[in-house]
Amino acid sequence: MRKKFALNLAILIGANLLIKPFWIFGIDRVVQNTLGAESYGLYFAVFNYSLLFSVLLDLGLNNFNNRAISRVPSRIGQYFGNLFTLKISLSAIYFLFTLAAAFGSGFNKEKLEILSLLLVNQILLTLILFFRSNLQALQRFKADSFISIADRLLAIGFCAAIIWFHVFELSIASFILAQTAALFITCVIAGILVGKQAGFLFSFWDRKFRLRIFRSTFPYALLVFLMTVYGRIDAILLDSLLGENGAYQAGIYAASFRIFDAANQFGFLFSTILLPLFAANFKQQKKNDELVQFGLQGIMIFAVSVSVICVIWSKFLLQLLYHQSGQEWQQVFIFTMLAFIPASLIYIMGTLLTAKGAIYTLCKISVAGVFFNFFANYFSIPIYGAVGSAATALATNVLVCLLHVLAVAKQTKVTMPLKSVASLLVFIILSFATCYGISLLHLNSGFVSIGLSGVVILLLAIALQILPLAEIKKVVAALNSRVVKRSDAA
Numbered sequence: 001m002r003k004k005f006a007l008n009l010a011i012l013i014g015a016n017l018l019i020k021p022f023w024i025f026g027i028d029r030v031v032q033n034t035l036g037a038e039s040y041g042l043y044f045a046v047f048n049y050s051l052l053f054s055v056l057l058d059l060g061l062n063n064f065n066n067r068a069i070s071r072v073p074s075r076i077g078q079y080f081g082n083l084f085t086l087k088i089s090l091s092a093i094y095f096l097f098t099l100a101a102a103f104g105s106g107f108n109k110e111k112l113e114i115l116s117l118l119l120v121n122q123i124l125l126t127l128i129l130f131f132r133s134n135l136q137a138l139q140r141f142k143a144d145s146f147i148s149i150a151d152r153l154l155a156i157g158f159c160a161a162i163i164w165f166h167v168f169e170l171s172i173a174s175f176i177l178a179q180t181a182a183l184f185i186t187c188v189i190a191g192i193l194v195g196k197q198a199g200f201l202f203s204f205w206d207r208k209f210r211l212r213i214f215r216s217t218f219p220y221a222l223l224v225f226l227m228t229v230y231g232r233i234d235a236i237l238l239d240s241l242l243g244e245n246g247a248y249q250a251g252i253y254a255a256s257f258r259i260f261d262a263a264n265q266f267g268f269l270f271s272t273i274l275l276p277l278f279a280a281n282f283k284q285q286k287k288n289d290e291l292v293q294f295g296l297q298g299i300m301i302f303a304v305s306v307s308v309i310c311v312i313w314s315k316f317l318l319q320l321l322y323h324q325s326g327q328e329w330q331q332v333f334i335f336t337m338l339a340f341i342p343a344s345l346i347y348i349m350g351t352l353l354t355a356k357g358a359i360y361t362l363c364k365i366s367v368a369g370v371f372f373n374f375f376a377n378y379f380s381i382p383i384y385g386a387v388g389s390a391a392t393a394l395a396t397n398v399l400v401c402l403l404h405v406l407a408v409a410k411q412t413k414v415t416m417p418l419k420s421v422a423s424l425l426v427f428i429i430l431s432f433a434t435c436y437g438i439s440l441l442h443l444n445s446g447f448v449s450i451g452l453s454g455v456v457i458l459l460l461a462i463a464l465q466i467l468p469l470a471e472i473k474k475v476v477a478a479l480n481s482r483v484v485k486r487s488d489a490a
Helices: 002-035 037-052 061-071 073-104 109-137 141-163 172-198 207-241 243-283 289-312 314-321 327-338 340-356 359-384 386-411 418-439 446-463 469-489
Strands: none
Touching (some): 037 109, 037 207, 061 073, 073 109, 207 386, 243 289, 243 386, 289 340, 314 446, 327 386, 418 446
């Protein structure tokens, strides 16, 4: 059982790390290059709008369902049908509310048509996640691993047929519909897999029971909504505040955000690994100091490496990835990838506060992020366009990161040695300085320069003890212990 759990966990992580980056760079980027920044920028802005109210699709029900079925698997027969009908009701509310809000915001016919298709995709996606929550609770790990990548695999196949084999003409509509087909097929397969386990008994619980569920999940749903707003509102404001030029500016921003988002998958993965470890320590009244220090050191090595390389060699990387890139694209890219450092730190601090149960504190921090981001964008975008939006994203992430640090210091009593904090700051400064020095050498190949920079950053991490091998062994042992406990419980 231990080997089975570990193997399927490795398959799940490995498959997602391979397939999702390929989708981002092999498909999504190619679509932008083919259709142009303006067309893709319109899609990107509307896509972000479709995410604003996506919290209405779930309201924390997936997590509630996962916990409930995990504890008593026999509940699935009762819970599945009831929660499925509830999800359908929420989907209808989400679809109508988002369309009404978009119409009230002045969306034209083209935007409303694109938004309608994207809303269907979001509904299909949340249903897939609901089905997966049941598979995870029943410890059907192979089935869950397959479903987790099926939609992307199918979408890659369908989009490849459009892009390279010209089965249909490539357009924003065909790009979205290819994803719709992939999501629909995956949703049907996932529904059948779960339906075989649960049966299809559809009924509604009494009103008091539903209210009790929503009351327990509301803080988490609110947090997700607030984080979505300050993380996704940039492109929406670019499109709405700049008139005819808005779509093109949103396209420039999308080009940089794509790389930021791809790199961000590492932080998300890191947080999912650390969350149960933090929570276990809090439950057992053990200190999280060493684990936090390890988490910060580990994520900083990755974040600084990515940020430094992207900033120093921004022109080379953008010319490599995008046909239309220019000086404005480079400025946006630099600000966006500088924001990756505080954004990565937020993952560690936010995960620690989540494990502590400080959800309302996280909500307050996110409210500050929303207000700052909105007003800073509102005043900077009309003057500086996408560059102003990227600079605002950097400032917002720095502000939110500092608020997380203050909250952690106040509520968790976690402290880091001054020596470790100083080492991290020196590591950041030396990494930028040495890599800038390498760029002045004007080596024949940009790839050689980037490779050399990666080696230098790694050596700096070792020299400054940012990469402590002893701590890595401790965490690996802790992770192994968690795997053993979960597999034995099965």
